[in-house]
Amino acid sequence: MTDIASSSFVRHDLVNERPAPVKTTGFIGWVRTRLFNSPTNILLTILGALLLWFTIVPSVKFLMVDAVWSGQDRAACLTENAGFAVGACWPYIQAKLPQLIYGFYPEAERWRVNLALVLAAVLLLPLLVPRLPAKGLNAGLFFFAFPVVAFFLLHGGGIKGFGLSWTAGLLELFDDSITGAGNVVLNLSKTSAMAPLLWIIGNLIVLVGTAIHWLVFPLIWLRDQIQGSGQSVWADFAVTTAVVSLIAFVLGGGLRTGWRALAASIATFLAIAIVIKLMGLDHGGLPVVQTSLWGGLLVTLVVSVTGIVTSLPIGIALALGRRSTIPLIRIFSIAFIEFWRGVPLITVLFFATYMLPLFLPGNFTVDGLVRALIGIALFTGAYQAENVRGGLAAIPRGQGEAAAALGLSWWKTTSLIVLPQALRHVIPNLVNSFISLFKDTSLVSIVALFDLLGSLRASFSDPKWSTPSTAFTGFAFAGIIYFIFCFGMSRYSLFVERRLNAHRRN
Amino acid sequence: MSTEARKPPAQIALKIRRILGGKAGWNGVAVQFAFAAILGWIGYEIVSNARANLENQHIAAGFGFLRNNAGFDVNQTLISYTGSDTFLRVFVVGLLNTLVVSVVGIFFATVIGFIVALCRLSPNWLLSRVGEIYVEIIRNLPLLFQILFWYLAVLAALPNPRQSISVLGIAFISNRGLVIPRPIGESGFEPFLAMLALGIVVSLGLRFYARRALFERGQVIRIWPSVLALLFGLPLATMLVFGLPFTFELPQLKGFNFAGGSRIIPEFVALTVALSTYTAAFIAEIVRAGILSVHKGQMEAGSSLGLSRGATLRLIVVPQAMRVIVPPLTNQYLNLTKNSSLAVAIGYPDLVSVFAGTSLSQTGQAIEIIAMTMGVYLLISLVTSAVMSVYGWRVSRSLGA
Structure with missing residues (x-):
């Protein structure tokens, strides 16, 4: 007993209080763990703080503290007049703001630009909020109706005919081209060694041309009758409405199920008629503003929106072509995509500006802006094709096979089952492409179009505002605009991505 | 009487169809013909229009212009170039x-x-x-x-x-x-270059040998001291023997611009x-x-x-x-x-x-x-x-x- 008691140890006094553990929560703890937890980290924190100190402080000082806020010309922004080292020269931006936004668009007509921008915003915003309904109608309005309306709003001018006249004109052009080609081959056959063969081919082509001529003859006759009448636009419009609605009715299933298609078609044409009447397109429309007068943010937005709207269908067509099993179509799509992806955009713009006019008939001049738009659409289309292809590859084979088992044709499988899923998958990638497209629109200033950057550069050469800080002020302003647009789009793409991957989040 | 397995039906026609028209078969062939016709038509239009337009502008097509004199100057050239070059x-x-x-x-x-x-x-x-x-x-x-x-x-x-x-x-x-000093080659330049190249080649060979030894025999060879000697010691030794490989020409401010150095x-x-x-x-x-x-x-x-x-x-x-x-x-x-x-x-x-x-x-x-x-x-x-x-x-x- 005793030896146990003597060997046992019972503590009688309390152990001293240990110091509290190092705090790892709250602001202090956060600072300790994330900024000052080791000598290296302390050094890095000091380095980071120094970096921020030497970039943020001078920028804020330049943009706000040392800035000049009002004045009439450069005199206000000179150090000797202001009495301190002048930072940003904001009166210069105020004076140049109309030029930076509208370019040389006539002052009296600028309400049209504002209206087009408001329309775009009203149509685009509900499209971006996933919770709002009627995405199909909204998308249709934004991608098809809005570009046409915006064109007549911004460019002005009216129409002389409608669907029928345009179809007739196009077919006539096509027919002329075929007959011309046939005659060229016939001429060749007089001198060539393979004379009989060429003679046969030439006559065949001419025969096809003549046949087409007789086929389209009633159409052309009708067109001439309509153009001869007093109300050419409305007569043409009525005929087009009747024909298209009838076709929609028949294709929609005739008497059995075609009524819905008929109603939709008539409603669409009614809307078109209202637009034509509102804008007075049937008698000249708004005064024409040549695109050479457009400039600034307007051109930037026009080029990027047109690029977005036109590149997506091109991209989808090319992506489907690249996945097709038909050899020629696949080879063509691959070559087309790889070609445009392999060359820089600036050479594409040079191509569109200098080479494209050579490829078109001599009497056919294309506006400078439209040429750049064609180049950008082809270029961006190739990039979008690769994005869409990624989405198509992500759709399991079973989806297509299930659709085939239900008896759907290739077109229906693609447009109803595969494409909607594929496009939803790649929305973030598409938006990222749109960001780079938006940034790339600045390149049009190299081919003599005055977009935001081009207008900015032009405004630097104004002697009225040339001060040491003019260039920095201009770049700060344009940079903020570009940043807001691109950063907004990239945040939106992140938002969509997170929403799409909601099921994968843990 | 033994029943032999029937031969599979001849697939040659199917295979040809598949090669020519893909999964769409003869429809695919027809689509290809239409597509080729459209491409041909576009190509014809482009060629004929381009020919007519070039004739109107009196431009001779072809690469003959490459041999003509350029007649303008370029402000940065890596090879010698004057305005009279092609x-x-x-x-x-x-x-x-x-x-x-x-x-x-x-x-x-x-x-x-x-x-x-x-x-x-x-x-x-x-x-x-x-x-x-x-x-x-x-x-x-x-x-x-x-x-x-x-x-x-x-x-x-x-x-x-x-x-x-x-x-x-x-x-x-x-x-x-930006004006920076320009290196000027001296007498020791060629041996220096040769030794540097030799050092690099031998180091690569050493590394290859060491990896072989490691993977095949499990033998670890430390090569970095010899690599260091080869890459730095050898050229330095050459410099001592043959003299400096190059000297730098420092830019000097003369009048309103710099003389010497490369700009x-x-x-x-x-x-x-x-x-x-x-x-x-x-x-x-x-x-x-x-x-x-x-x-x-x-x-x-x-x-x-x-x-x-x-x-x-x-x-x-x-x-x-x-x-x-x-x-x-x-x-x-x-x-x-x-x-x-x-x-x-x-x-x-x-x-x-x-x-x-x-x-x-x-x-x-x-x-x-x-x-x-x-x-x-x-x-x-x-x-x-x-x-x-x-x-x-x-x-x-x-x-x-």
């Missing part, structure tokens, strides 16, 4: 300028990109925020904007040569560009700075994604095997990250090369600027010149993608083995 030489001069700005830009973009990526991955909160701000700002501004910013705002704001900013008294920055034109500086900082932001994201793609468990497994942190990074993490990083990184290098064509905006004499710009406006040979320019970039990107597919094939093979 357009072909202009093409080569422009191409070399493009390649030079691309290579220099790629070097700096890689360095800056890796630094920014390390910043973003740093556990230090402030430093990772600094990296993030850099990436967000640079990525969301157009490249052309940045090039013009450096050229029109920053470089134009620099003082003139007389008040130029001196870097250690050997290089000078002014609004006329790097401001356009080159602006373009390189803009291209490398811009591409660096994308490279940083690629590197960061690559390193994050290696699972945390790999690092833990490495340390549980007793490897040091450095050895784990070098042997386990980096090789796996590289597999993710290299393909998009090459893509960024290619983008940088293509983006160098924006030089035309500030007048740096690259391929697009001197050939598709000046030469085109002088000769009017739009089709030939633009085709040649596009062809160069297309060739570069096709070669790169071919190399990358070989790399991808090797990686997938090494993964499979």
Whole structure:
């Protein structure tokens, strides 16, 4: 007993209080763990703080503290007049703001630009909020109706005919081209060694041309009758409405199920008629503003929106072509995509500006802006094709096979089952492409179009505002605009991505 | 009576149909014919219109113009060039300028990109925020904007040569560009070069031998002292024997400009700075994604095997990250090369600027010149993608083995 008691140890006094553990929560703890937890980290924190100190402080000082806020010309922004080292020269931006936004668009007509921008915003915003309904109608309005309306709003001018006249004109052009080609081959056959063969081919082509001529003859006759009448636009419009609605009715299933298609078609044409009447397109429309007068943010937005709207269908067509099993179509799509992806955009713009006019008939001049738009659409289309292809590859084979088992044709499988899923998958990638497209629109200033950057550069050469800080002020302003647009789009793409991957989040 | 298996029906017709028309069969063949007809028609229209238009403008098609005298000067040439040289030489001069700005830009973009990526991955909160701000700002501004910013705002704001900013008294920055010392070859230059090359070759051979020894016999050979001696000791010894390989000619301010030294034109500086900082932001994201793609468990497994942190990074993490990083990184290098064509905006004499710009406006040979320019970039990107597919094939093979 005793030896146990003597060997046992019972503590009688309390152990001293240990110091509290190092705090790892709250602001202090956060600072300790994330900024000052080791000598290296302390050094890095000091380095980071120094970096921020030497970039943020001078920028804020330049943009706000040392800035000049009002004045009439450069005199206000000179150090000797202001009495301190002048930072940003904001009166210069105020004076140049109309030029930076509208370019040389006539002052009296600028309400049209504002209206087009408001329309775009009203149509685009509900499209971006996933919770709002009627995405199909909204998308249709934004991608098809809005570009046409915006064109007549911004460019002005009216129409002389409608669907029928345009179809007739196009077919006539096509027919002329075929007959011309046939005659060229016939001429060749007089001198060539393979004379009989060429003679046969030439006559065949001419025969096809003549046949087409007789086929389209009633159409052309009708067109001439309509153009001869007093109300050419409305007569043409009525005929087009009747024909298209009838076709929609028949294709929609005739008497059995075609009524819905008929109603939709008539409603669409009614809307078109209202637009034509509102804008007075049937008698000249708004005064024409040549695109050479457009400039600034307007051109930037026009080029990027047109690029977005036109590149997506091109991209989808090319992506489907690249996945097709038909050899020629696949080879063509691959070559087309790889070609445009392999060359820089600036050479594409040079191509569109200098080479494209050579490829078109001599009497056919294309506006400078439209040429750049064609180049950008082809270029961006190739990039979008690769994005869409990624989405198509992500759709399991079973989806297509299930659709085939239900008896759907290739077109229906693609447009109803595969494409909607594929496009939803790649929305973030598409938006990222749109960001780079938006940034790339600045390149049009190299081919003599005055977009935001081009207008900015032009405004630097104004002697009225040339001060040491003019260039920095201009770049700060344009940079903020570009940043807001691109950063907004990239945040939106992140938002969509997170929403799409909601099921994968843990 | 034995029943023999029936022969499968002849599939030759089916196979032909499949080859000619894909899954769509004869419909596919018909579609192809229609498509070919449309393509032929478009091609015919283009050729006939181009011929008529060229005739109207009195331009002779063909590449004969390449032998004509260019008659304009280029302000940065790597090979000798005067105004009386041919357009072909202009093409080569422009191409070399493009390649030079691309290579220099790629070097700096890689360095800056890796630094920014390390910043973003740093556990230090402030430093990772600094990296993030850099990436967000640079990525969301157009490249052309940045090039013009450096050229029109920053470089134009620099003082003139007389008040130029001196870097250690050997290089000078002014609004006329950057002046740096020029190396001049001396008598010891050739032996120095030869010894340097020998050192590099022998070091590579040593490394190869050491790896063979490690993999086949498990024998660890320490090679770094000998490599160090080969790479630095050998050239130094040569220098002692044969004298200095080259000396530097320092720039001197004379009158209103610098004499001596070599001048790097401001356009080159602006373009390189803009291209490398811009591409660096994308490279940083690629590197960061690559390193994050290696699972945390790999690092833990490495340390549980007793490897040091450095050895784990070098042997386990980096090789796996590289597999993710290299393909998009090459893509960024290619983008940088293509983006160098924006030089035309500030007048740096690259391929697009001197050939598709000046030469085109002088000769009017739009089709030939633009085709040649596009062809160069297309060739570069096709070669790169071919190399990358070989790399991808090797990686997938090494993964499979």
